Every structure is written in C-alpha cells, then in structure tokens.
Amino acid sequence: xxxxxxxxxxxxxxxxxxxxxxxxxxxxxxxxxxxxxxxxxxxxxxxxxxxxxxxxxxxxxxxxxxxxxxxxxxxxxxxxxxxxxxxxxxxxxxxxxxxxxxxxxxxxxxxxxxxxxxxxxxxxxxxxxxxxxxxxxxxxxxxxxxxxxxxxxxxxxxxxxxxxxxxxxxxxxxxxxxxxxxxxxxxxxxxxxxxxxxxxxxxxxxxxxxxxxxxxxxxxxxxxxxxxxxxxxxxxxxxxxxxxxxxxxxxxxxxxxxxxxxxxxxxxxxxxxxxxxxxxxxxxxxxxxxxxxxxxxxxxxxxxxxxxxxxxxxxxxxxxxxxxxx
Amino acid sequence: xxxxxxxxxxxxxxxxxxxxxxxxxxxxxxxxxxxxxxxxxxxxxxxxxxxxxxxxxxxxxxxxxxxxxxxxxxxxxxxxxxxxxxxxxxxxxxxxxxxxxxxxxxxxxxxxxxxxxxxxxxxxxxxxxxxxxxxxxxxxxxxxxxxxxxxxxxxxxxxxxxxxxxxxxxxxxxxxxxxxxxxxxxxxxxxxxxxxxxxxxxxxxxxxxxxxxxxxxxxxxxxxxxxxxxxxxxxxxxxxxxxxxxxxxxxxxxxxxxxxxxxxxxxxxxxxxxxxxxxxxxxxxxxxxxxxxxxxxxxxxxxxxxxxxxxxxxxxxxxxxxxxxx
Numbered sequence: 001x002x003x004x005x006x007x008x009x010x011x012x013x014x015x016x017x018x019x020x021x022x023x024x025x026x027x028x029x030x031x032x033x034x035x036x037x038x039x040x041x042x043x044x045x046x047x048x049x050x051x052x053x054x055x056x057x058x059x060x061x062x063x064x065x066x067x068x069x070x071x072x073x074x075x076x077x078x079x080x081x082x083x084x085x086x087x088x089x090x091x092x093x094x095x096x097x098x099x100x101x102x103x104x105x106x107x108x109x110x111x112x113x114x115x116x117x118x119x120x121x122x123x124x125x126x127x128x129x130x131x132x133x134x135x136x137x138x139x140x141x142x143x144x145x146x147x148x149x150x151x152x153x154x155x156x157x158x159x160x161x162x163x164x165x166x167x168x169x170x171x172x173x174x175x176x177x178x179x180x181x182x183x184x185x186x187x188x189x190x191x192x193x194x195x196x197x198x199x200x201x202x203x204x205x206x207x208x209x210x211x212x213x214x215x216x217x218x219x220x221x222x223x224x225x226x227x228x229x230x231x232x233x234x235x236x237x238x239x240x241x242x243x244x245x246x247x248x249x250x251x252x253x254x255x256x257x258x259x260x261x262x263x264x265x266x267x268x269x270x271x272x273x274x275x276x277x278x279x280x281x282x283x284x285x286x287x288x289x290x291x292x293x294x295x296x297x298x299x300x301x302x303x304x305x306x307x308x309x310x311x312x313x314x315x316x317x318x319x320x321x322x323x324x325x326x
Numbered sequence: 327x328x329x330x331x332x333x334x335x336x337x338x339x340x341x342x343x344x345x346x347x348x349x350x351x352x353x354x355x356x357x358x359x360x361x362x363x364x365x366x367x368x369x370x371x372x373x374x375x376x377x378x379x380x381x382x383x384x385x386x387x388x389x390x391x392x393x394x395x396x397x398x399x400x401x402x403x404x405x406x407x408x409x410x411x412x413x414x415x416x417x418x419x420x421x422x423x424x425x426x427x428x429x430x431x432x433x434x435x436x437x438x439x440x441x442x443x444x445x446x447x448x449x450x451x452x453x454x455x456x457x458x459x460x461x462x463x464x465x466x467x468x469x470x471x472x473x474x475x476x477x478x479x480x481x482x483x484x485x486x487x488x489x490x491x492x493x494x495x496x497x498x499x500x501x502x503x504x505x506x507x508x509x510x511x512x513x514x515x516x517x518x519x520x521x522x523x524x525x526x527x528x529x530x531x532x533x534x535x536x537x538x539x540x541x542x543x544x545x546x547x548x549x550x551x552x553x554x555x556x557x558x559x560x561x562x563x564x565x566x567x568x569x570x571x572x573x574x575x576x577x578x579x580x581x582x583x584x585x586x587x588x589x590x591x592x593x594x595x596x597x598x599x600x601x602x603x604x605x606x607x608x609x610x611x612x613x614x615x616x617x618x619x620x621x622x623x624x625x626x627x628x629x630x631x632x633x634x635x636x637x638x639x640x641x642x643x644x645x646x647x648x649x650x651x652x
Contacts, residue, residue: 024587032598036552036584049570054556054588054595066559067587070566226362230380233392240396244375258362261350261393262380263589269380272358 006038007091008045011075014089015046020072026053026064028078031093038077048072056264058283059157061236061321063088080121080151082236083323095122095197099174102195103133105202109193112169114140117154118161118184119174123197124152130174130195142166148323149236156180158285159237159321161187173205179285181205183318213291214303214316221297221307224276226256230298232282233263237321239281242301246279249308267293279304284319332364333417334371337401340415341372346398352379352390354404357419364403374398382590384609385483387562387647389414406447406477408562409649421448421523425500428521429459431528435519438495440466443480444487444510445500449523450478456500456521468492474649475562482506485563485610485647487513499531505611507531509644539617540629540642547623547633550602552582556624558608559589563647565607568627572605575634593619605630610645 015023023042027035032054039050051071053064060079068074074088081090117130131141143154144163150156154163156173157180164171164184170191173181176199181192185207192205221227227250231243243259250257262269265286270278277297280287287298300319305311341349349368353361358380365376377397379390386405394400400414407416443456457467469480470489476482480489482499483506490497490510496517499507502525507518511533518531547553553576557569569585576583588595591612596604603623606613613624626645631637 029598033600036600039584040582050585051557052584052586052599054554054586054599055559055590056595064559064587066589070587228380231377233381233390256366258365258378259376260378260380261390261396263392264381269382272355273378273380274359274362 006034006077006093008038008041011038011042011091012045015042015048015073018073020046020048022051022071023048024051024053024064024067024071024074026057026067026074026076028057028059031078058234058285059159060090061159061283062234063236065235080124080155082149082151085235092121094125097123097197099123099126099130099195099197100133101200102174102197102202103130103172105200106172106193106195107134107137107139109202109204110139110170110172111191113138114142114168116142116144116164116166116168116171116188116190117174118144118156118163118171118180119154120157120180121152121155123174124155126174127154130172134172142168146326148326149321150323150326156184158183159283159319160323161318161320162322164188178205179289182207182210183320186211186316186318187320210288211316214288215313217287217291217297217299218303218306218313218316221277221299221303224255224297224307226258226275226277227304228258228260228270228273228275228278230265230270230278230280230282231259231261232265233261234282237282239301239321243279243281246281246301246304249310250304253308255308265290267295270298271295284321287319332360332403332419334364334367337364337368337417338371340399341368341374344399346372346374348377348397349374350377350379350390350393350397350400352383352393352400352402354383354385357404384560384611385485386416387485387609388560389562391561406450406481408475408477411561418447420451423449423523425449425452425456425521425523426459427526428500428523428528429456429498431526432498432519432521433460433463433465435528435530436465436496436498437517439464440468440494442490442492442494442497442514442516443467443469443500444482444489444497444506445480446483446506447478447481449500450481452500453480456498460498468494472652474652475647476649476652482510484509485645486649487644487646488648490514504531505615508533508536509646512537512642512644513646536614537642540614541639543613543617543623543625544629544632544639544642547603547625547629550581550623550633552584552601552603553630554584554586554596554599554601554604556591556596556604556606556608557585557587558591559587560608563608565627565647569605569607572607572627572630575636576630579634581634591616593621596624597621610647613645 060082144166146163185192386408470492472489
C-alpha cells in the first residue's frame, strides 16, 4: 500500500456487502485531488452513484453530516476513526516512505535511554520497525496507549497527545510539520526530536518561541473587556459545556462574554464581531497555527483561565481535546 | 421601526411565551455587528442564554441547523420566512428610508403606462406608498403575487423573481444593487428602472453586459470534458434531484461529471477539483456574482443545458429557485 493506494478493494467490497446505491466520499485537502479518480473508479466498479464532499475537512472530527444524511455509506479518507459514526467508514491512507534514514539522523541527537515513540496515522504501521531500529541501537522504546479518541498506540492528533503520557526520557516523533511535536514538548516538558521521513532529516523542536508568542497573546487579552467564546459546529470539536462554563466564570468577574457558533473559524468571520478578544473551544490548532492571521487575540480555554486569574502563567500548556479511557 | 430596531419587544415576548432557556441568534453579514448588542439585551430582558451564529448567512435559505439543534428558539434576522422551519422565528428588518425622492427620479424615466412594482423585504412595507405616488402621476401599478417561497406581494429574492410574472410595460425596482433588477430584466425581457432609496437616485439596468459575460462563459465551457456539479448543503438551496438529472444527461453524452456537495462555494474550494468546468445548482447568485473570482467556468443549470445542446442560446435566462403556488 502506498500514499496513492486508497484500498479500492475494501471500498468495493463494503459497497457490495451493504448493497449501497448512494456513496459519499470525503477527503482532507491534500487528498481532494484524488477524489475524482476514486469517485469514477467506485462508480465503474460498483454501479453506485458517488457524491463528493467539497467542503473543508480537517480531521476525523470533521465528518460531513449533511452529505452523510443523503448517502448509504460515507467513506472518510485519510484519518483514523475517532469514534464510530453511523454510515461512516474511515479509509486510512498510509505512507510508504522509508523512515529509517530520518531515524538514523534522530538517533545521533538522542541523549536519554528510554524513548517515547509517537507518530501520526500515516506512519503508524511503521512504529514496530522504528522500535526495532532504536532497540538495536541500545534504546528502550515506549509506545504509549492513547485515550478513547486515539485508535492506535503511539498515534497523536493535533488535539490529542495522550499517547505521550509515558515515563520516557525524551520523544521521537515520526512525521512532518512542527505542530504535533511542539504539542508533545509542551504537554510533557521533555525534548522532542522530529524524524521527518519526507525530508529524511531530524531536528529538535523548540517550544520557546511559541511559548513567548502565547504569553504575548495572553498579555494582550488581559485588557480585554469583552470576549467571544467560539463553539465549533463540527461534531467532534464541539465543546459547548466548556464554553458555557467559561462564560459563567467570566460573567462572575463582570467580563462581557458571548458564545458564537462557527463552522470555519476564519479571521474575516471573527472580524464581524466587535469584541476585544476571542476564546476558541474549537480545534486547538486554530488559536496556535493561525495566530498571525487574527487581528485580535484568540486564546485557548487554558489561556483564558490564566486571563481570568484561575490558572498560573507557569501552568500554560497546549489545549487538547481528550477522550475517556480506551 | 427603523433599520436598527430589531423588534426587541416581539423577541422578548416570544421567549416568554415559549419559556425558552436557550436562544440562538442568526444574522446576515450586514447585521452581525448588531448581534452582540441584541444578544446582551435578550439575556438581560429574559434571562435566557444566547448563542450567536458566527457562520455566514446569505438568506432565509441559509438557516444554521447545527445551532438550531442546541436551542429552544432560533431567531433569524433580516430575511422573510421562506417556509416554516421548526424552532425558527424570522425577524425581518425593515428600512425607514424615504422612497419618494428616488421614485420621483424613476418617474421621469418611465415610458410605459402599466408599471410592475418590485422590491426586497427591507422596503416591502413601502409598496403601498410607492403605488399611491405613481398612481397619482398617472401610472397603473401592478404588484405581483409570488410563489410559495415568497412571503409578500412584490417581494423578490436573488433567486426568485416570480412576482415579476405580471403583464406590465416595465418595472420599477425599489432597492439597492443591480443583481435583483438584472434578474427581473432577464426574466421578463422588459425595462427595469432601479429607484434606489439609499442613493436617492434612479437608473435603468442594462442586462447586455452580463449577457455577454454569460455567453463567454458558456462558450468556454463548450470545450470542457469534465464537470463538477455543485450541490449546496444549505437546506433551501439544495437541488439534489436537479443535479442528479444533469449528471445523467451529461453522462449519456459521455461527459465526465461529478456531484460535489459544498456549503460555501468559494474559488479556493473549487480549485481543489481537477475538472474543466463547474455547474452550480446552489444559490443562483454564485455563478453570476463571483464570475471574476473563478478560474474555471461556473455555469448555472440553464447554461449547462445550452452546453449540452438541449436549450438554444437565445433561451438563456437567470437561474431561479422557484416554489409552488402560494
């Protein structure tokens, strides 16, 4: 299986088993371009009518519920199941990239003995290979078991680092990008080495810059007299109870708060509301990744607790959406 | 009542009558800035918790169904009810602008005797006054009755000019912007004079330019070998049956078509799909208003029928979403 193999055999047989006539297909941005080909092949192989979701799709938390209502099966590509949803079948897409060259680089940078191994679903099938490689080089590897939102041992999401709750000296993250490893560094307070199988290189993440940025955002928000508390309309990003509690706490302190429901949290949508700052209870990545785009401070719930004086500045950490015990 | 009076008395009494504890508020872009004030006032007057919809809102066709699921009542501002929806109360917002100065200008430009009077919901309460004024100046006025999507006589929507199905020599449109009057001109083939109470001026709309633009788009699409047929996920913009029929017709002609469900139809969302052209069965305004933004031809269903050879070029007209008999 490689990055372009979408497991057509499995798709075809599921459609056959369920005698599905109407089939929905949902892809994250990086895979949408393959969508038309998959739709065509599905139609040709099974005779089912296909409907593609054209809306954005940021994770397993972001299922197209309107399309789901109109089809017999909705195939959701590229993400691992977070929780079972009626009619939805998750088709994970795995990368065939060789992880060893990047791990070899990472090995040189490791200082500790016990190494926590973490990755995203794209590389999760390679964790055994990674463990073997590092063990052979004298390391003890720990692959943590996540909570109920996590399907595989060692798998992280942008909003969930529960697999990093292990007693390791430091972590190796197999994958691209800085968001996940930064989250692990902030969640655990430990060194995180990125072994990037796309670039075949390793690097240590440096959470100081982002921490400084967050401190600046919090400091700005201290003067805010009104807050918009954003609630996501995406089913598995919706933390309405949390938003309501934050509102109540703020109102007790005579801070003006408004709960605002949103699907896509975009700067131009926020600009329509005249508040001094926002708190996002939606996907934790929004406040962090889009910080440069927002004209007003957008805090995570944890950061808002600091503003409210309920949490100490030293207790800042990445916002996570955690599940129960798996 | 003026443009800033949101009928708080009615809102308060409806909340009281229904003993609503959780109240949703939804506003189109132009009214969102007033949303916080209304939310606060609602909370203070009634004790209900308010939740504001932060997503885009383009019309009565565009109700925030996710928010609706979480509240006892959803107040939807600025649009007239299109069809009853459980829990939704439409709060129309009327303009207090004096229409007479603009009508006086329009009067000078009229050539015919019988005048069709049309407007949007903001000015619909002024149609009697307009009729009186023009009658006094020797004109016969006709205020048409629309179909089931239209609440008031003489009221047009961006997607529905059914009130213009009357035997008038020409039309006077009271309101701003060119989209509605252009639609009427194209739907009826008659002169349309805009009496704009915001600018206090009158002008004749000129549908030739837009027609030429549409002809160019159709001509470009004639070479297309693959089409994305866009289906809106907004409940009263969804024309799935129409999309399916267009797909079948095209496939019979060996044209590759794909049905794509979308909430917001934005250029960057379309760019993710490698087809040669699109057909939008969503809001008719999208193909017309955003023509300059799209990199590939985006046709209306009527225009696609021309491409398929099922309709003559001379039969081009504005796409409308029509209802049944009212």
